[in-house]
Amino acid sequence: MKASPKEIKIMQKMQPGTITLSGFLGNDKRTLNEIIEDDFRLLNALEFTPEEIADRMQYFTDKSWNAFTDEVLIDDIYQVETEVVRGKLPCPFGHVGIYRKAITKFTNTRKNISLSWTSLNIHLIRAHGFFEGKGSSFRLEPAELVNAIFDR
Amino acid sequence: MILVILKDIATLCSISGVLAIILVIAHRFLNDYGIVKININGKKDINVKGGNSLLSSLADNKIFIPSACGGRGTCGACKCGITKGGGPLLPTERPLLTKEELITNTRLACQVKVKSDIYINIPENIFNIRKFNSKIVEIIDYTYDIKGVTFKLDAGEKIDFKAGQYIQLITQPYAKMRQSVSRAYSISSKPEEDDRIQLIIRYVPEGICTTWVHQQLKVGDEVSFTGPYGDFFLRDTDADILFVAGGSGKAPIKSILDHLQVVGTQRRMTYFFGARSKKDLYLTEEMKAFESVFEYFRYEPVLSQPKAEDNWDGKTGYVMPFLKETIRDPQNTEAYLCGSPGMIDAVSKALIAAGIAKDKIYFDSFG
Ligand SMILES: Cc1cc2nc3c(=O)[nH]c(=O)nc-3n(C[C@H](O)[C@H](O)[C@H](O)COP(=O)(O)OP(=O)(O)OC[C@H]3O[C@@H](n4cnc5c(N)ncnc54)[C@H](O)[C@@H]3O)c2cc1C
Ligand code: FES
Ligand SMILES: [Zn+2]
Numbered sequence: 001m002k003a004s005p006k007e008i009k010i011m012q013k014m015q016p017g018t019i020t021l022s023g024f025l026g027n028d029k030r031t032l033n034e035i036i037e038d039d040f041r042l043l044n045a046l047e048f049t050p051e052e053i054a055d056r057m058q059y060f061t062d063k064s065w066n067a068f069t070d071e072v073l074i075d076d077i078y079q080v081e082t083e084v085v086r087g088k089l090p091c092p093f094g095h096v097g098i099y100r101k102a103i104t105k106f107t108n109t110r111k112n113i114s115l116s117w118t119s120l121n122i123h124l125i126r127a128h129g130f131f132e133g134k135g136s137s138f139r140l141e142p143a144e145l146v147n148a149i150f151d152r
Numbered sequence: 153m154i155l156v157i158l159k160d161i162a163t164l165c166s167i168s169g170v171l172a173i174i175l176v177i178a179h180r181f182l183n184d185y186g187i188v189k190i191n192i193n194g195k196k197d198i199n200v201k202g203g204n205s206l207l208s209s210l211a212d213n214k215i216f217i218p219s220a221c222g223g224r225g226t227c228g229a230c231k232c233g234i235t236k237g238g239g240p241l242l243p244t245e246r247p248l249l250t251k252e253e254l255i256t257n258t259r260l261a262c263q264v265k266v267k268s269d270i271y272i273n274i275p276e277n278i279f280n281i282r283k284f285n286s287k288i289v290e291i292i293d294y295t296y297d298i299k300g301v302t303f304k305l306d307a308g309e310k311i312d313f314k315a316g317q318y319i320q321l322i323t324q325p326y327a328k329m330r331q332s333v334s335r336a337y338s339i340s341s342k343p344e345e346d347d348r349i350q351l352i353i354r355y356v357p358e359g360i361c362t363t364w365v366h367q368q369l370k371v372g373d374e375v376s377f378t379g380p381y382g383d384f385f386l387r388d389t390d391a392d393i394l395f396v397a398g399g400s401g402k403a404p405i406k407s408i409l410d411h412l413q414v415v416g417t418q419r420r421m422t423y424f425f426g427a428r429s430k431k432d433l434y435l436t437e438e439m440k441a442f443e444s445v446f447e448y449f450r451y452e453p454v455l456s457q458p459k460a461e462d463n464w465d466g467k468t469g470y471v472m473p474f475l476k477e478t479i480r481d482p483q484n485t486e487a488y489l490c491g492s493p494g495m496i497d498a499v500s501k502a503l504i505a506a507g508i509a510k511d512k513i514y515f516d517s518f519g
Contacts, residue, residue, distance in 0.1 A: 016328035
């Protein structure tokens with residue numbers, strides 16, 4: 001599918017070196033809408049909405065926020081630490097909003113899965129259903145993410 | 153038949169070519185605002201080419217408004233008063249402006265486009281901000297992820313700053329980065345050493361500027377920056393001082409202490425440095441050495457999660473519980489904080505609960 005002019009504009013902001021060092025699309029050959037639609041289908045099959053996932057990620061980020069850079073054990077299973085760097089990042093969709101340079105490192109100790117996400121990732125999932133392109137350093141595979149953050 | 157098709161294509165091409173030319177001309181014409189005037193503080197006019205941001209138009213004229221995010225509309229450091237012109241408030245500005253600032257027509261200089269004459273108000277101290285060219289003369293590995301980098305200014309250049317202020321480091325294109333960005337870093341050296349500055353820079357994985365500093369820069373490289381910025385500096389009173397820092401937040405406090413060593417002080421000072429384990433501690437000997445320099449100074453590193461092999465016998469946990477016991481008179485105590493926004497929130501709350509007035513707690517507010 002061909003990307004629309006609006007999509008092209010957003011994809012330009014997602015290129016390496018524009019907002020972040022390596023960009024948001026990785027080596028994914030799909031258009032932005034294709035990436036979002038494919039992940040949306042995956043989520044549907046998993047019976048989760050982007051909001052539910054973003055809420056759960058925010059829950060862990062908030063709980064570990066109070067521990068500054070320390071690792072905390074949440075609900076006896078999840079080992080989480082959030083590191084905040086001074087400064088903020090804008091959303092590549094041109095959305096009015098700015099997001100902390102905060103990285104949450106997360107481990108589900110029972111399933112032995114480790115993942116990282118930033119405050120911007122939570123926003124991109126909640127507001128845009130965007131989990132980043134394949135090959136991006138911050139790509140979150142929906143199935144792996146759901147498996148890691150929900151205890152089921 | 154083929155000839156007819158080719159003729160049609162040629163006609164179409166020439167029509168679209170003409171249309172493209174009209175569009176380019178229209179675009180040029182519509183975006184040509186000519187030369188416009190910026191009036192500063194009712195005192196000085198500068199003429200600039202219209203159409204650029206107020207921030208960059210001023211920078212082109214060597215007037216550097218603070219911009220901790222390098223003009224991306226994310227820090228709010230570039231606020232300035234506009235008395236006339238500037239166009240309507242943009243949605244990108246609103247999240248960073250308070251109700252009061254909205255009423256007083258405070259705007260973000262990086263978002264406002266100068267398309268016609270504009271009248272602005274900026275603090276006089278902004279005229280002290282300049283662009284400096286420098287050469288790296290030293291890079292020290294303080295920890296596994298923190299480097300101290302010293303930049304020597306071009307021959308004859310001097311920087312006039314207050315201990316605690318910051319500069320904006322300007323990156324050069326590297327790897328996939330095709331453009332420059334600028335990022336804020338506190339100066340860690342003393343103002344008396346005015347031909348150079350030292351910065352303490354912590355590596356951020358996938359960070360544009362810190363990857364450049366940690367993986368590309370070497371001694372001898374030429375680097376530019378603008379500054380000095382910020383109102384995080386020591387107030388000239390005789391109040392007791394509490395310094396609280398974490399991570400790279402040690403930088404401005406080091407500058408303040410180095411400066412106090414030169415000018416001398418009788419003030420009672422306690423410095424808490426919060427870190428996770430021993431591998432995150434640095435400059436400990438240097439900070440401890442101040443205990444024999446000043447009349448009353450204590451350096452207290454506090455580890456939140458010391459490792460067994462650290463053999464740590466110092467304070468453990470977070471710094472907050474230790475603050476109250478060090479405060480002699482909350483009415484006569486100032487606190488200077490530098491670190492992550494979470495740490496600043498928590499320490500500010502603890503200090504306010506201990507009776508220190510909110511306006512006596514100082515930190516850089518664009519974290
Ligand atoms: C007043 C002030 C003083 C400061 N002083 C100092 C100082 O003395 N020392 C110091 O070390 N720092 C200091 N800072 C912080 C500094 O300005 C920078 O913000 C910091 O160094 C990071 O810059 P960067 O360009 O490396 O990271 P950036 O590139 O701006 O941002 C990196 C962030 O983006 C996230 N990210 C990257 N790619 C993606 C993606 N694809 N998806 C989602 N998220 C992604 C990363 O996880 C990381 O959180 C100060 C800041 C301020 C405001
Ligand atoms: S420079 Fe950061 S908001 Fe304008
Ligand atoms: Zn958005």
